[in-house]
Each structure stands twice: as structure tokens, then as C-alpha cells.
Amino acid sequence: MSRPIEAQVLQHYRTVNPSRMPVETPEAWEALVERRLRIFRDRLHLPLQLFRGAQVLDLGCGTGEHTLVYAAWGAQVTGVDFNRLALERLQTLFARRRLHATVECTSISQWQPRQSYDIAVADGVLDHVEDQRGAFRKLAASVKSGGLVVICVAPLPGAEQRVLLRRLISRFSGGEAERAVALMRKWFPEYLDRARRFGSRTELQIVADNFLTPRHQPIALADLFDWMVEAELSLYRSWPPLEPPLADQANHQPITWLLSPYRAHLIRQASAWTVQREQDAEVYRSDSPEADRSWRHARWMEESQRIEALLAAGDQTALDQYLPTCQVVGRGCCGVGEWWLVGVKP
Numbered sequence: 410m411s412r413p414i415e416a417q418v419l420q421h422y423r424t425v426n427p428s429r430m431p432v433e434t435p436e437a438w439e440a441l442v443e444r445r446l447r448i449f450r451d452r453l454h455l456p457l458q459l460f461r462g463a464q465v466l467d468l469g470c471g472t473g474e475h476t477l478v479y480a481a482w483g484a485q486v487t488g489v490d491f492n493r494l495a496l497e498r499l500q501t502l503f504a505r506r507r508l509h510a511t512v513e514c515t516s517i518s519q520w521q522p523r524q525s526y527d528i529a530v531a532d533g534v535l536d537h538v539e540d541q542r543g544a545f546r547k548l549a550a551s552v553k554s555g556g557l558v559v560i561c562v563a564p565l566p567g568a569e570q571r572v573l574l575r576r577l578i579s580r581f582s583g584g585e586a587e588r589a590v591a592l593m594r595k596w597f598p599e600y601l602d603r604a605r606r607f608g609s610r611t612e613l614q615i616v617a618d619n620f621l622t623p624r625h626q627p628i629a630l631a632d633l634f635d636w637m638v639e640a641e642l643s644l645y646r647s648w649p650p651l652e653p654p655l656a657d658q659a660n661h662q663p664i665t666w667l668l669s670p671y672r673a674h675l676i677r678q679a680s681a682w683t684v685q686r687e688q689d690a691e692v693y694r695s696d697s698p699e700a701d702r703s704w705r706h707a708r709w710m711e712e713s714q715r716i717e718a719l720l721a722a723g724d725q726t727a728l729d730q731y732l733p734t735c736q737v738v739g740r741g742c743c744g745v746g747e748w749w750l751v752g753v754k755p
């Protein structure tokens with residue numbers, strides 16, 4: 410392990426593993442499968458039949474709870490991760506269910522695919538690697554013709570929030586995990602609550618993964634799209650949803666999901682998700698989206714500038730008073746915390 414950042418990330422994941430989730434009871438297992446279905450089947454429109462008998466790669470699989478779901482859907486799975494402790498749990502989980510997984514304990518920077526896959530997944534991984542483009546290239550190259558690349562990342566739209574929260578938390582917790590959790594509870598309880606509802610991770614896992622990991626680099630959609638074009642992938646689906654321009658349909662042109670002509674259009678759509686609050690969904694439907702967007706933007710500027718000033722002054726007492734009154738920072742869904750993209754190889 411020659412890369413210092415990789416070594417720090419590995420050390421971090423050995424201490425608090427964000428992928429570890431309860432699957433031991435039938436209720437916990439069903440809840441996990443249900444959450445995966447909500448994303449894969451309902452939002453990304455991936456029929457489960459695709460998994461039956463498919464060769465599926467889970468790059469950065471961690472403790473393998475999600476890998477186990479793909480195997481339960483009938484896939485032949487391969488899990489790759491550099492954390493041996495995590496892979497040991499994966500193997501225990503698979504043995505308990507009498508399922509098989511091929512595991513490769515290696516860093517993504519050293520990894521070379523040993524075969525081609527029908528579906529290659531990297532969920533919550535690319536944000537933590539040093540060479541993001543290189544990792545994406547390898548992932549895309551590992552897929553067969555007609556195969557799918559499924560990634561989940563923290564993209565730049567909406568990530569400003571996370572970066573600001575990360576700076577606040579790391580500054581006043583000194584990197585100490587319990588203290589970071591206490592600050593989050595005090596300042597941003599909605600964030601923790603939302604993250605808990607999304608998955609069955611503990612507060613410690615959420616805070617450590619989002620704010621204390623040594624490497625968390627959100628990826629610009631423009632870069633992701635460029636990498637997809639470079640790898641000759643078309644866009645199959647995304648969540649939040651991005652659609653090609655309607656004009657093509659009005660002109661009775663075939664809908665093309667090729668990325669190059671629509672790159673700018675899709676990035677504009679994506680930016681509309683920035684600093685979105687859950688409650689704004691109502692406003693979006695009933696009122697002018699433009700008005701709502703500019704309100705949120707103005708509010709975001711005002712609040713983030715005030716926080717910047719208090720952060721620079723190191724004034725925790727003032728932050729204790731101010732943060733709970735914020736209407737955008739740390740509220741609702743805090744911008745888009747994660748972005749799913751599915752590419753298809755021709």
C-alpha cells in the first residue's frame with residue numbers, strides 16, 4: 410500500500426465500517442432488501458430478472474450486505490475491497506445463507522478485473538479513492554457489451570452543504586467520533602434522522618462516513634458524464650432523474666440516451682437539486698420553481714456566509730445559537746446526498 414491517502418482511508422474503515430448493517434433477523438434482512446428494491450427496481454428501473462444468473466461485481470463491497478442482496482436475487486457475485494476485516498464478515502454472511510461469493514482483497518488502484526461482468530456496481534466508493542477517473546475507467550472496462558455500470562456517488566450539486574457541515578464538525582470535534590456525533594445531534598438532528606431513515610446505520614457510522622473519513626471528494630457531474638462518454642457508456646437511468654430534452658420527442662426523433670449532446674442540459678437539470686429541502690417539494694409543485702429556487706439560493710448564501718464568519722472566529726457559542734435557526738443549511742435532505750447513475754455499454 411504505497412499511497413498515503415489509501416492507507417488513511419483503510420485505517421478509517423477498519424475503525425468504523427459504514428457498510429455494516431444488521432441482516433441477522435428476518436425483519437432486518439427484509440428491510441434491507443426493500444431499500445435496495447426501492448432504488449434498483451423502482452428508481453433506476455432495473456428489473457430484478459437482470460440479476461438472475463448474471464455475473465455481478467460489487468467494487469468496494471465492504472462487509473457485503475448489499476452484495477448478499479444481489480446474490481439473493483440470483484447473481485454470481487464478486488466482491489472487491491481492501492479491508493480484509495470487512496471481507497471476513499462478508500464471507501460469514503454468505504456462509505450462513507449457503508451462498509457463494511468470490512472475494513478479492515485488494516485496493517482498487519492495484520485491482521485488475523479477472524473476468525467481464527454483466528453488472529458492475531460501485532456504491533459509495535468512488536468518493537473515497539484517490540484516482541477517481543482511473544477507478545471509474547476500470548469499473549467501466551470490466552463490463553461486457555450490453556452490460557450495466559451502476560454507481561452511487563456524492564455529486565457536487567448539493568455537496569456544498571456536506572462540505573460545510575464537514576468543516577464545522579471536524580473543526581469542533583477535533584476528529585473525535587463521539588464528540589462529532591454529539592455535535593451533529595445538537596446542530597443537525599434532521600440530517601441524522603434522515604440518514605437513519607434511509608438506512609439502518611448507526612449515528613456513529615453515518616457521522617464517521619460523511620464527515621470524518623480522511624477522503625471524501627464529491628464528483629462533478631460534468632466529470633462523471635465525460636468519463637461515461639470516454640468509456641462509451643450511454644445513460645440508462647439516474648436518481649434523481651435526469652431526462653434528455655423533450656424537444657426530441659416533439660420532433661418525433663428517437664430518444665437517445667447518448668450523453669455527449671445533452672451534457673450541458675443534464676447538468677443544468679442536476680443543479681436544480683442544489684440545496685433542496687424536503688418541504689420544497691410542495692412549493693415546487695404549486696408555485697413557480699424559479700421563485701422557490703432563488704429563495705433557497707439567497708437563503709443559502711446568507712446562512713453559509715454567516716456560518717463561514719463564525720467558523721473563522723471559532724465561535725462555538727454563537728454557532729450553537731445560530732445553527733438551529735437555519736432554514737436551509739442542515740435542513741431537509743441537505744441537497745442531494747447521493748447520486749445514482751446507470752450507464753449501459755453498447
Ligand SMILES: C[S@@+](CC[C@H](N)C(=O)[O-])C[C@H]1O[C@@H](n2cnc3c(N)ncnc32)[C@H](O)[C@@H]1O
Nearest residue numbers: 422428469470471490491492516517532533537
Ligand atoms: C461507504 S463504504 C460502501 C460499502 C458498500 N459498497 C455499501 O454499499 O455498503 C466504502 C467502501 O469502499 C472501500 N474502499 C474505499 N477505498 C477503497 C480502495 N481504494 N480500494 C478498495 N476498497 C476501497 C471501503 O473499504 C469501504 O468498504
